[in-house]
Each structure stands twice: as C-alpha cells, then as structure tokens.
Amino acid sequence: MESTGTDTAPRPGAAPFDAPDLVTVPTRQGLEAVDIIRRAARQAGGVGPVLHDGSCDTLGFLVPPGTADAWDLPGSACTQTDGRGMCFGEAAAPAPAGTGWLLPPEAVEPVTDPQVLRAALGEAARLIEAADNCR
Numbered sequence: 001m002e003s004t005g006t007d008t009a010p011r012p013g014a015a016p017f018d019a020p021d022l023v024t025v026p027t028r029q030g031l032e033a034v035d036i037i038r039r040a041a042r043q044a045g046g047v048g049p050v051l052h053d054g055s056c057d058t059l060g061f062l063v064p065p066g067t068a069d070a071w072d073l074p075g076s077a078c079t080q081t082d083g084r085g086m087c088f089g090e091a092a093a094p095a096p097a098g099t100g101w102l103l104p105p106e107a108v109e110p111v112t113d114p115q116v117l118r119a120a121l122g123e124a125a126r127l128i129e130a131a132d133n134c135r
Contacts, residue, residue, distance in 0.1 A: 018064075018065045019065055019080075019081045019082050020048075020062040020063060020064060020065055020081060020111050021062075021063050021064065021065055021066070021067040021068040021071075021078055021079060021080050021081060022051075022060045022061070022062060022063070022078065022079050022081050023060065023061045023063050023067070023071065023076055023077070023078045023112075023114070023117060024058050024059070024060045024076060024077045024078075024079070025058060025059055025061075025075065025076045025121060026057065026058060026059075026075070027052070027057045027058055027059050028128060029075070029121060029124045029125060029128060030050070030058070030059030030061070030121075030124075031059065032120075032123075032124030032127055032128060033061075033117065033120040033121050033123075033124045034047055034050060034059075034102070034103070034120075036120040036123050036124060037112065037116060037117070037120045040116075040120075045109055045112070045113040045116055046108060046109045046112075047061070047103060047108055047109065047112050048061065048062050048063070048103075048105075048108055048109045048110055048111040048112040049061075049062045049101060049103055049104060049105040049108055049111070050062075050101070050102040050103040050108075050112075051099065051100070051101060051102065052099065052100060052101070052102040053098065053099045054098035054099065055097075055098040055099065059102060061112045061117055062105075062110075062111045062112065063078070063111050063112055063113075063114045063117060064111050064113075064114065065080070067114045068080045071114070073118055073121060073122075075121075075125065076121060
C-alpha cells in the first residue's frame with residue numbers, strides 16, 4: 001500500500017485521524033492576523049500551524065475539522081483537507097518550491113480556534129485598510 005505521508009488509518013485503541021480544515025487568506029492579511037493572535041494569546045487560544053504558499057501569495061491556517069461547513073468570511077476560503085497532504089514531523093515530504101511552514105506544527109498549538117481567527121482576520125483587514133488610506 002502506497003503512503004501519501006499521512007497516517008489516516010486508526011491504530012488499535014486509537015481514535016480515527018480527524019484531518020484539520022484549512023483557511024486560506026492573502027499573505028499580508030494573514031501575517032497581520034498571526035501577530036494579532038500572538039499578542040492576544042494570553043486571553044484566547046494561540047495560533048496553530050500556518051502554511052505559506054509564496055507562489056499564490058497566501059497563508060493557510062489549520063483549523064478544526066468541520067470549520068469549512070460554516071466558514072463565510074469574505075476574502076478568505078476554508079476547505080476540508082480530508083488529510084490530503086498533511087505530513088508532519090520527520091516523515092514529512094519536502095514541500096514544493098515556494099511553499100512551506102511559516103509556523104510548523106511542532107512549534108505551535110494543534111490548530112487555530114476559528115472564532116479567534118475570524119476576529120483576528122477582521123481586525124487585520126481594518127488595519128490594512130487604515131494603513132492603505134493613509135497613503
């Protein structure tokens with residue numbers, strides 16, 4: 001059986017793998033949101049793993065499975081990953097050129113809380129709009 005780098009088969013006595021969903025946003029807004037979440041981490045959950053896709057100029061936040069079912073924030077997209085491409089730790093395959101972890105899974109929370117992310121993305125959008133209007 002060929003492996004895709006993600007162990008999705010349940011181990012004896014273990015729960016099945018619940019693959020996270022992925023919220024994708026423009027890089028500039030995503031970087032602002034990461035800063036906002038990290039500053040507020042004392043009051044809410046911290047930021048989870050974040051992927052950077054330089055070729056598409058986007059950041060992807062791993063969020064709990066099921067988030068995509070109700071995600072409706074304009075300027076962003078949330079997709080179910082079903083575990084596709086989820087490779088963590090030493091077994092992770094090399095990322096395509098221009099793509100990689102901004103915040104790797106082993107260094108942060110397991111996932112980002114969707115409500116915390118939604119609030120941070122809204123605040124980031126307002127900050128960017130204010131900065132752009134000052135020019």
